[in-house]
Amino acid sequence: MIEISNIRKAYADTIVVRDVSLQIPRRGITSIIGSNGAGKSTLLSMISRLTPMTAGTVTVDGLDVTKTPSDVLAKRLSILRQDYRIGSRLTVRDLVEFGRYPYSKGRLTAEDRSQADKAIGFLGLEALADRFLDELSGGQRQRAYVAMVLCQDTDYVLFDEPLNNLDMRHAVGMMKLLRQAADNLEKTIVLVLHDINFASCYSDYIVAMRDGVLIRHGSPDEIMTREAIREVYDMDVDIRDIDGRRIAVYYT
Amino acid sequence: MRENRAPIRVLLILAAVAAGVIVLFMTLNARGRWDFILPFRGTKVLSMVLVAHAIAVSTVLFQTVSHNRILTPSIMGFDALYILIQTGLIFTIGSARLTMLDPRLLFAFEVTAMMAFSSALYRWLFSGGSRSLHLLVLVGIVFGVLFRSLSSFMQRIIDPNEFVLLQDRLFASFNSVESDLLAVATGVILVVSIIGWRLMGVYDVLALGRETSINLGVNHNRAVTTVLILVSVLVSVSTALVGPVTFFGLLVANLAYQLAGTHKHRFVLPVAVLLAIACLVGGQLILERVFAFDTALSIVIEFVGGIVFLALLIRGTAR
Numbered sequence: 001m002i003e004i005s006n007i008r009k010a011y012a013d014t015i016v017v018r019d020v021s022l023q024i025p026r027r028g029i030t031s032i033i034g035s036n037g038a039g040k041s042t043l044l045s046m047i048s049r050l051t052p053m054t055a056g057t058v059t060v061d062g063l064d065v066t067k068t069p070s071d072v073l074a075k076r077l078s079i080l081r082q083d084y085r086i087g088s089r090l091t092v093r094d095l096v097e098f099g100r101y102p103y104s105k106g107r108l109t110a111e112d113r114s115q116a117d118k119a120i121g122f123l124g125l126e127a128l129a130d131r132f133l134d135e136l137s138g139g140q141r142q143r144a145y146v147a148m149v150l151c152q153d154t155d156y157v158l159f160d161e162p163l164n165n166l167d168m169r170h171a172v173g174m175m176k177l178l179r180q181a182a183d184n185l186e187k188t189i190v191l192v193l194h195d196i197n198f199a200s201c202y203s204d205y206i207v208a209m210r211d212g213v214l215i216r217h218g219s220p221d222e223i224m225t226r227e228a229i230r231e232v233y234d235m236d237v238d239i240r241d242i243d244g245r246r247i248a249v250y251y252t
Numbered sequence: 253m254r255e256n257r258a259p260i261r262v263l264l265i266l267a268a269v270a271a272g273v274i275v276l277f278m279t280l281n282a283r284g285r286w287d288f289i290l291p292f293r294g295t296k297v298l299s300m301v302l303v304a305h306a307i308a309v310s311t312v313l314f315q316t317v318s319h320n321r322i323l324t325p326s327i328m329g330f331d332a333l334y335i336l337i338q339t340g341l342i343f344t345i346g347s348a349r350l351t352m353l354d355p356r357l358l359f360a361f362e363v364t365a366m367m368a369f370s371s372a373l374y375r376w377l378f379s380g381g382s383r384s385l386h387l388l389v390l391v392g393i394v395f396g397v398l399f400r401s402l403s404s405f406m407q408r409i410i411d412p413n414e415f416v417l418l419q420d421r422l423f424a425s426f427n428s429v430e431s432d433l434l435a436v437a438t439g440v441i442l443v444v445s446i447i448g449w450r451l452m453g454v455y456d457v458l459a460l461g462r463e464t465s466i467n468l469g470v471n472h473n474r475a476v477t478t479v480l481i482l483v484s485v486l487v488s489v490s491t492a493l494v495g496p497v498t499f500f501g502l503l504v505a506n507l508a509y510q511l512a513g514t515h516k517h518r519f520v521l522p523v524a525v526l527l528a529i530a531c532l533v534g535g536q537l538i539l540e541r542v543f544a545f546d547t548a549l550s551i552v553i554e555f556v557g558g559i560v561f562l563a564l565l566i567r568g569t570a571r
Contacts (some may be wrong), residue, residue: 050463074469081463090515098460102469106453152468 001026007056009042016042018212028204029182029189033196035233039212040192041160048079048158060156074102078149079158092144093129096120099151119151138165158190175202200224200246208232259512259519266526273533299429300536303497304528306441306490310483311501312524316459317476324501325487327389329396331496333366336399338421343406347417355430362492370484374477423548426494426536437493444485455517503557504528510564531557
């Protein structure tokens with residue numbers, strides 16, 4: 001379980017995340033929604049120790065993320081942010097194999113290689129495995145990064161906007177895959193999502209933020225209501241029931 | 253196609269080239285007694301190998317942590333500081349008394365000054381927590397400019413005869429390396445290299461950037477600080493030994509990336525070192541045999557190396 005208590009992030013006088021407390025249960029998908037600048041990504045990077053917090057604590061299975069050695073935490077929790085800049089020229093396989101670094105420290109064993117192959121297969125990247133990252137499309141590269149964090153084989157996996165750069169076919173493919181990872185590999189997945197309909201269809205739990213404050217959390221049915229969405233986005237949106245799923249019609 | 257070439261083969265070829273150049277350097281035009289020539293040229297070769305190793309490793313590592321392939325440690329003001337120290341010494345105590353000083357003392361002083369400067373810079377940078385590496389580089393550049401202007405100010409007002417002596421000291425030279433200094437420098441660089449070797453796996457991860465390295469469990473701040481300290485020891489020792497030499501670091505590092513065809517430092521670092529040895533010893537060979545010492549080593553290396561590098565780049569884009 002990820003336990004967040006009273007975390008706050010402030011830059012000079014601006015408070016980006018304001019005293020958020022939250023418990024993210026084990027297994028399943030939790031989506032964080034909210035408009036731009038609501039503090040979703042900052043929250044995610046504080047949970048994953050990428051950004052130091054101004055106040056508060058985060059524990060993952062009882063381990064305080066700011067005090068636990070980084071390499072211990074790297075076997076429990078992984079994060080994928082948006083747009084990475086990589087200096088070296090890597091093939092997909094090179095990148096995915098880096099996911100084994102917490103275990104092998106750079107000396108890959110046969111076990112590490114088979115894990116990497118599994119992750120490459122899981123993302124359907126076999127044909128691209130020996131291509132260089134800079135020769136791939138944005139969506140293919142995105143899948144390569146996802147393969148890397150899955151290869152890291154942590155119980156908790158955090159994604160910051162994993163659907164960036166993906167067309168609708170690949171976006172649906174990615175969400176199905178994350179659902180599979182949650183159901184079959186028993187992962188706990190936390191996502192920042194912009195498309196609330198994906199959040200509605202694929203998550204077990206939705207967390208809504210606004211202006212750095214956690215304003216609502218609950219099951220998709222509880223969050224996908226006219227009032228809740230108005231509160232989060234300041235927008236009046238028609239919520240329809242389509243084949244048992246709650247879909248927001250917000251395009252017009 | 254070039255990516256598929258086994259890096260091992262590149263390593264073997266380069267090792268052969270470096271060994272060949274060293275043998276040529278030791279034996280070409282050897283007239284006279286071998287028991288004089290071998291130790292005489294041997295000292296030169298050893299100091300060149302040492303400096304080549306230090307510069308190649310420090311440049312590659314500096315580029316890895318700064319995620320930039322056109323920066324070298326010299327941008328942090330190392331060369332400029334060395335020039336300032338030399339100018340300041342001649343300015344204050346004069347060349348006559350300087351030559352009477354114990355060279356070991358001078359060497360220790362130079363290394364300490366450069367190390368103190370760089371560690372002060374790094375400590376300031378990382379004590380604040382989230383200051384960026386780019387700020388460090390910027391501050392280094394500003395200091396470099398400051399050191400250079402101070403030196404040129406002093407150079408303008410010293411005696412012209414002293415200035416000629418000074419200029420001579422400001423070109424990297426392997427002709428007057430003291431053998432006891434060489435022993436000290438070898439020891440220091442050996443220790444640093446062993447420490448650096450043990451971090452080999454970390455470099456590849458650091459090249460992925462801060463966030464990915466933290467995600468993979470590397471203590472990013474500590475790792476980067478360690479690497480920067482290693483770099484500053486390597487550069488300080490080799491600069492104090494022979495003068496400003498970082499000029500060919502950029503060249504060998506980029507040649508090494510092209511030739512090694514892999515991102516793995518396990519291969520890139522040895523390739524860079526072998527290239528640097530071939531460059532330095534080969535350059536010195538040309539300098540001594542073709543130009544009869546009439547020019548500076550940096551000019552030879554940058555001319556030949558620059559052409560090779562351009563050729564590689566053009567071939568790379570035409571591919």
